[in-house]
Amino acid sequence: MAVSGLVMVGYLLLHMYGNLKVFSGKAAFDEYAHHLRVFGEPMLPENGLLWIVRVALLLAIVVHFHAATRLWARNKRASGAQGGKRYHSNKGRTGIQRSYASFTMRWGGVIILVFIVYHLLHLTANIIAPGGASDSPYQRVVNGFEIWWVTVWYTIALLAVGFHLWHGIWSALTTLGANRSSTRKASKLTPLAWIIAGAITIGFLLPPWAILLGLTG
Numbered sequence: 001m002a003v004s005g006l007v008m009v010g011y012l013l014l015h016m017y018g019n020l021k022v023f024s025g026k027a028a029f030d031e032y033a034h035h036l037r038v039f040g041e042p043m044l045p046e047n048g049l050l051w052i053v054r055v056a057l058l059l060a061i062v063v064h065f066h067a068a069t070r071l072w073a074r075n076k077r078a079s080g081a082q083g084g085k086r087y088h089s090n091k092g093r094t095g096i097q098r099s100y101a102s103f104t105m106r107w108g109g110v111i112i113l114v115f116i117v118y119h120l121l122h123l124t125a126n127i128i129a130p131g132g133a134s135d136s137p138y139q140r141v142v143n144g145f146e147i148w149w150v151t152v153w154y155t156i157a158l159l160a161v162g163f164h165l166w167h168g169i170w171s172a173l174t175t176l177g178a179n180r181s182s183t184r185k186a187s188k189l190t191p192l193a194w195i196i197a198g199a200i201t202i203g204f205l206l207p208p209w210a211i212l213l214g215l216t217g
Helices: 002-024 026-038 048-078 105-124 137-145 148-175 188-212
Strands: none
Touching: 002 026, 002 048, 002 137, 002 148, 002 188, 026 048, 026 137, 048 105, 048 148, 048 188, 105 137, 137 148, 137 188
16 A cells, blocks of 8 residues: 555656646647657657556556555454544543544545546546637646636645645555654654645645636636
């Protein structure tokens, strides 16, 4: 689960970098999208790199989802099917020892999955086209995010991504042995998780809100 999650974090950072090219204008953004389709030619066919990335991401998502369901089942058995009531402390008298980010991991993952499907149908496949379909990747982005409810839906999904990353990055690094602190507050990696999660969330939200507010596009 940790490795597949970090693979997706790496992809998100690269994808965010590409999205920020919307501030460079239509020509630059469309040229960037075109180069992604023809990258590696003639050694790779057209869209070859994109399909390699898509297959790798799909495998990472399948592995991540499978690991999540297995861990959930193991946790349920280990806690005697008592759900969140695992143990008690002065801080959590109900026995629920979780941060808001960890508490929302499961449903946040569902929101993210639904968002990925919508996102692909909208900006990749050009099947769903709020604001109008276009052969220009830049124009599809602008047409969509000029509509307030598209931007609001995108924002909700990205906030879910941010919470998921906040807990997930810290947890993944702990799983892989990079963090040996007994508590989250004592961990030197907690700020790193905040920084990466915040950078990705803000980086993805800058283009849609700039377009909606008329600052670009």
